[in-house]
Amino acid sequence: MYKNKNITFLSHLLVWLMLFSLPYLLSYGQEQDINRIIARFWIPLLLSAVIFYLNYFILIDRLLFKKKMALFVLINLILVGVFLYLKVNIEETFFNQLTKKRINDGRSEGPPFKMFVYIQSLTYMAPILFSIALKSTNRLVQTEAERKEAANIKLKSELQHLHYQLQPHFFFNSLNNIYAMVDISPDQAKTSIHSLSKLMRYMLYETNVETIPLSKEVDFMKKYIDLMKLRVSDKTEVSYNFPNGETGIKIAPLMFISLIENAFKHGVSASKKSHIYIDLTCNENKIVFRIENDNFPKIAEDKSGSGIGIQNVKKRLELLYPNKYSFETTIKENRFVAQLEIQTN
Known part of the structure; x- marks a missing residue:
C-alpha cells in the first residue's frame, strides 16, 4: 500500500512538472517573456491544479459518489467563476503591461467577454472531468480488488470447511473398521x-x-x-x-x-x-x-x-x-x- 502511494505521488508530480515545463518546450529557441509565461500558462495551470485536487480528494468522494450531483455541479460552477475572476484580476493587477504591449503592437484586446468566459470555462472543466475519470477508474480497480479478495476469502473458507469435513469422516470410518477387529483380532486392532x-x-x-x-x-x-x-x-x-x-x-x-x-x-x-x-x-x-x-x-x-x-x-x-x-x-x-x-x- 505504501509503495503504491509513492508511485501515485511520483506520477502526479511528473505530470505537473511536464505541464509547467511545456511553455519552455514549445518556445525553445525563441525569445521568452517570463511574465507572459506566468500570466498565460502558469497561473491558469495552478488554478487548474487546485480545481483538480479539490475534486480528486474532496468533492468527488463526498458529493459525486454519494449521489449529491446538484451540489457537486453547483460548487464546481462557483469554483470556476471564482477562478475566472481571480485570473482576470491577477492579470489586470500584476501583468497589465502585457495588455498595453498588445495594444501598442496594434493587436486587438482579445475575444469578446462572453467568448472569453466560455473558452476559459471549458479550460477549467478539463481538470474536473479528468479528476472524475481518474477517481472513477481508481474506484473500479479498488472495487474489483475487493471483490477478488472477498472471493478468495470465500474460496479459502469453503476449502477449509471441506478439509475439516474430511478429517472426522476419515477418522470415524477408520475407527469403525478398527472396532470390528477388536473382538476378532486384538493385536491387529492395536496395530x-x-x-x-x-x-x-x-x-x-x-x-x-x-x-x-x-x-x-x-x-x-x-x-x-x-x-x-x-x-x-x-x-x-x-x-x-x-x-x-x-x-x-x-x-x-x-x-x-x-x-x-x-x-x-x-x-x-x-x-x-x-x-x-x-x-x-x-x-x-x-x-x-x-x-x-x-x-x-x-x-x-x-x-x-x-x-x-x-x-x-x-x-x-x-x-x-x-x-x-x-x-x-x-x-x-x-x-x-x-x-x-x-x-x-
Whole structure:
C-alpha cells in the first residue's frame, strides 16, 4: 500500500512538472517573456491544479459518489467563476503591461467577454472531468480488488470447511473398521490404532497448506491401504502402482484418499472374492489416478458412512482445479471405476 502511494505521488508530480515545463518546450529557441509565461500558462495551470485536487480528494468522494450531483455541479460552477475572476484580476493587477504591449503592437484586446468566459470555462472543466475519470477508474480497480479478495476469502473458507469435513469422516470410518477387529483380532486392532494415529498426525499437522509434494501423498495412501488391508479377509486382493521417489510435482493434500476409502467401503465383501486395483501415473504437469473395485451396493438398511466422499472430491476439484481436471466414474461388468486427471500447472 505504501509503495503504491509513492508511485501515485511520483506520477502526479511528473505530470505537473511536464505541464509547467511545456511553455519552455514549445518556445525553445525563441525569445521568452517570463511574465507572459506566468500570466498565460502558469497561473491558469495552478488554478487548474487546485480545481483538480479539490475534486480528486474532496468533492468527488463526498458529493459525486454519494449521489449529491446538484451540489457537486453547483460548487464546481462557483469554483470556476471564482477562478475566472481571480485570473482576470491577477492579470489586470500584476501583468497589465502585457495588455498595453498588445495594444501598442496594434493587436486587438482579445475575444469578446462572453467568448472569453466560455473558452476559459471549458479550460477549467478539463481538470474536473479528468479528476472524475481518474477517481472513477481508481474506484473500479479498488472495487474489483475487493471483490477478488472477498472471493478468495470465500474460496479459502469453503476449502477449509471441506478439509475439516474430511478429517472426522476419515477418522470415524477408520475407527469403525478398527472396532470390528477388536473382538476378532486384538493385536491387529492395536496395530491399527497405532497406524491410525500416524495418519491422523499427518492429516492434522501436514495438510494445512495449499499443496504438498506428491511423494508425501503417496506415502500417506500406502499407509492407509496397509491399515485397511488389516481388516479385510483373504478373499480380498489389493494391488497398487505408485511412482517411486520424488516426482517434483505438488498436489492439493488428501485429494485421492476419499476414492480409496470408497473402494474399501463398497468394493469388499466378506463372502465373495474381490479385487481393488489402484494406479497413479504422472508426468511433468499431469496426474492420472485410477481406481477399480468390485461393486457391492449398500443395502437400504446399511447406514454406515456419511456418503460425503465422492461429493467432497468433486467440490474440492471445482474450487482448486477449475477447468484443469476431469473426473469420471463408471460401472462396467460389475466393477466400479473412478478416473481422475489433474493438470498441475
